[in-house]
Amino acid sequence: MSIEVRNLRKAFGGFVALDNVSLDVPGGELVALLGPSGSGKTTLLRIIAGLEPADQGTIHFHGEDATDQPVRERHVGFVFQHYALFRHMSVFENVAFGLRVRPREHRPPESEIRESVMKLLNLVQLDVLAKRRPSELSGGQRQRVALARALAVKPKVLLLDEPFGALDAKVRKELRRWLRRLHEEVHVTSVLVTHDQEEALEVSDRVVIMNEGRIEQSGTPEEVYEQPATPFVYGFLGDVNLFHGRIHQGRVAIGGGQVDAPGWADAQDQAGVAYVRTYEVELGLSPVGDSSLEAVVRHIRAFGPVVRLELDLVDGGRTMEAQIPRDRFESLAPSVGQRVFVLPTNVRVFPRMEAS
Amino acid sequence: MTTLAVSRPATSAPRAVTRATGESPVVRWTLTAIALTFLAFTLVLPLALVFHQALAKGLADYWQAISEPDALSAARLTLLVASIAVPINLVFGVAAAWCISKFVFPGRNLLITLIDLPFAVSPVISGMIFVLLFGAHGWFGPWLVAHDIKIIFAVPGIVLATTFVTAPFVARELIPLMQEQGTEEEEAAIVLGANGWQTFFRVTLPNIKWGLLYGLILCNARAMGEFGAVSVVSGHIRGETNTLPLHVEILYNEYAFAASFAVASVLTLLAIVTLALKTLVERQQRKAAAEPVETHDTTGGIIA
Numbered sequence: 001m002s003i004e005v006r007n008l009r010k011a012f013g014g015f016v017a018l019d020n021v022s023l024d025v026p027g028g029e030l031v032a033l034l035g036p037s038g039s040g041k042t043t044l045l046r047i048i049a050g051l052e053p054a055d056q057g058t059i060h061f062h063g064e065d066a067t068d069q070p071v072r073e074r075h076v077g078f079v080f081q082h083y084a085l086f087r088h089m090s091v092f093e094n095v096a097f098g099l100r101v102r103p104r105e106h107r108p109p110e111s112e113i114r115e116s117v118m119k120l121l122n123l124v125q126l127d128v129l130a131k132r133r134p135s136e137l138s139g140g141q142r143q144r145v146a147l148a149r150a151l152a153v154k155p156k157v158l159l160l161d162e163p164f165g166a167l168d169a170k171v172r173k174e175l176r177r178w179l180r181r182l183h184e185e186v187h188v189t190s191v192l193v194t195h196d197q198e199e200a201l202e203v204s205d206r207v208v209i210m211n212e213g214r215i216e217q218s219g220t221p222e223e224v225y226e227q228p229a230t231p232f233v234y235g236f237l238g239d240v241n242l243f244h245g246r247i248h249q250g251r252v253a254i255g256g257g258q259v260d261a262p263g264w265a266d267a268q269d270q271a272g273v274a275y276v277r278t279y280e281v282e283l284g285l286s287p288v289g290d291s292s293l294e295a296v297v298r299h300i301r302a303f304g305p306v307v308r309l310e311l312d313l314v315d316g317g318r319t320m321e322a323q324i325p326r327d328r329f330e331s332l333a334p335s336v337g338q339r340v341f342v343l344p345t346n347v348r349v350f351p352r353m354e355a356s
Numbered sequence: 357m358t359t360l361a362v363s364r365p366a367t368s369a370p371r372a373v374t375r376a377t378g379e380s381p382v383v384r385w386t387l388t389a390i391a392l393t394f395l396a397f398t399l400v401l402p403l404a405l406v407f408h409q410a411l412a413k414g415l416a417d418y419w420q421a422i423s424e425p426d427a428l429s430a431a432r433l434t435l436l437v438a439s440i441a442v443p444i445n446l447v448f449g450v451a452a453a454w455c456i457s458k459f460v461f462p463g464r465n466l467l468i469t470l471i472d473l474p475f476a477v478s479p480v481i482s483g484m485i486f487v488l489l490f491g492a493h494g495w496f497g498p499w500l501v502a503h504d505i506k507i508i509f510a511v512p513g514i515v516l517a518t519t520f521v522t523a524p525f526v527a528r529e530l531i532p533l534m535q536e537q538g539t540e541e542e543e544a545a546i547v548l549g550a551n552g553w554q555t556f557f558r559v560t561l562p563n564i565k566w567g568l569l570y571g572l573i574l575c576n577a578r579a580m581g582e583f584g585a586v587s588v589v590s591g592h593i594r595g596e597t598n599t600l601p602l603h604v605e606i607l608y609n610e611y612a613f614a615a616s617f618a619v620a621s622v623l624t625l626l627a628i629v630t631l632a633l634k635t636l637v638e639r640q641q642r643k644a645a646a647e648p649v650e651t652h653d654t655t656g657g658i659i660a
Contacts, residue, residue, distance in 0.1 A: 101549055
């Protein structure tokens with residue numbers, strides 16, 4: 001069951017939450033809406049669910065117009081950040097709720113309800129806790145109940161609003177993998193809202209990056225990570241250093257060095273912004289042509305397989321961050337206060353918006 | 357992510373610092389003694405006196421006072437009024453709390469203020485309002501007279517005045533509770549296909565039941581005990597428009613002290629039963645409120 005969103009617009013008072021957003025979610029895919037808070041991702045999800053009306057635009061489920069369909073007729077599953085479990089009902093009754101509230105003629109018999117609820121609880125590995133109250137469960141268990149409850153009504157699409165946002169980092173990671181496996185098993189079209197880039201990149205088939213009510217880029221996790229389309233995406237995914245400098249005939253001047261700026265051969269002394277990922281640099285004790293930037297080591301965090309260094313650029317006095325493999329660090333053996341040379345291996349240059 | 361393991365050295369030496377909010381025994385005992393003395397004089401003594409006075413002339417007279425026709429009629433009227441006013445306020449209170457806590461609309465703050473109005477004005481004035489509206493010389497007086505409808509100095513007036521005075525209890529109890537609970541559970545129910553009534557009866561109502569019961573008990577206590585407003589609109593017609601509190605006053609004014617206190621003791625007993633119920637409900641409510649406490653999976657470094 002695919003979802004097609006066309007030209008959606010939504011404002012809360014003077015604040016534009018969604019600005020002409022269009023989005024296609026192919027059937028069976030798991031798509032992540034990724035963005036900082038206030039980017040409109042949750043609003044988009046709630047409008048797809050029917051919990052919020054749109055000011056303009058349309059929503060189609062599998063080609064069928066659902067724009068004006070009331071929420072209870074849309075047959076969506078919704079998982080809330082804070083679970084929203086019915087606190088006075090047992091786990092079993094929570095999951096059974098969607099089946100029990102059906103009109104009498106569509107309501108399955110009690111034995112069937114029992115069977116399908118237990119099957120779902122089995123799927124989320126909570127069958128032994130069927131009689132417990134939500135308050136007796138851990139956060140991770142609660143969210144799995146919420147998922148089983150959403151799946152119980154056999155939804156056409158599954159919508160998840162920051163489902164792991166309220167959980168500990170470790171549980172979050174576990175549930176993320178588990179959700180991925182679950183999706184492979186159930187294969188229901190799913191939209192996941194998150195502000196956690198790692199979560200989005202790891203779980204989804206496709207990532208849609210949102211900012212200020214607009215979609216910045218959408219693509220597979222590899223695409224958006226390796227080829228960020230806009231400065232925002234570049235800055236949002238992964239640790240990145242940002243430099244302001246002039247672009248001139250395929251080179252950009254940053255931090256006292258001249259670095260290649262691919263795709264800018266025709267530029268004539270233009271203002272630009274260069275992005276360098278923290279791990280896309282090489283470190284040396286001597287300069288490499290005129291491309292390397294001279295810096296002083298300010299701080300070293302040397303644990304794990306990757307060593308992180310904070311460097312003060314000699315020219316301009318800016319601070320940048322670099323990550324180098326442990327063995328390289330050990331052969332170089334730089335110390336705090338030492339002079340080093342940084343060679344960016346991959347620079348992405350965007351024109352500077354004069355307005356901002 | 358990094359995890360910080362917080363460990364405390366295992367010392368058994370006595371601590372020099374006590375809890376910041378602790379007090380020395382002298383202060384504690386003095387404060388407790390003052391509170392208890394105050395309670396004894398303002399609450400326990402009067403209460404004991406009521407029963408002492410009521411039984412001053414013996415059990416037979418006591419029984420006589422509370423079983424004579426006028427007293428029985430007053431008791432019946434009190435129960436009747438409560439049994440009408442409380443359900444009205446149940447419906448009104450739930451509806452008002454629902455509107456205020458689950459929706460944002462223009463005039464919302466005005467509605468919150470209006471709900472408190474009966475608490476803010478003196479009950480006597482509340483009674484006067486109804487006399488001004490429905491009395492023979494009031495706004496609707498001529499029309500009511502023409503249609504032979506009696507409100508003031510009759511049961512409808514007493515019900516109206518009582519309902520007005522007790523209106524805030526249920527709503528006031530529910531608004532903060534429902535605001536705290538938010539609308540997520542209702543949203544979840546609707547997404548799962550529940551209609552409005554199903555959502556209300558299966559999700560909203562069970563979540564507020566203890567708070568609602570608590571509000572109803574308080575509302576009922578006030579409805580049975582209301583004096584000022586009812587006194588203004590009742591007309592004090594014995595056997596007809598006298599409620600228990602009014603009956604107590606009449607007997608007292610007639611120097612029938614023992615009888616007056618006997619009837620008063622019945623009201624007092626009702627109040628004690630109400631208090632007991634209230635305590636029971638409060639306990640349940642606290643248990644229900646304690647339930648959604650967050651429990652975390654990992655044993656993070658909790659600094660006690």
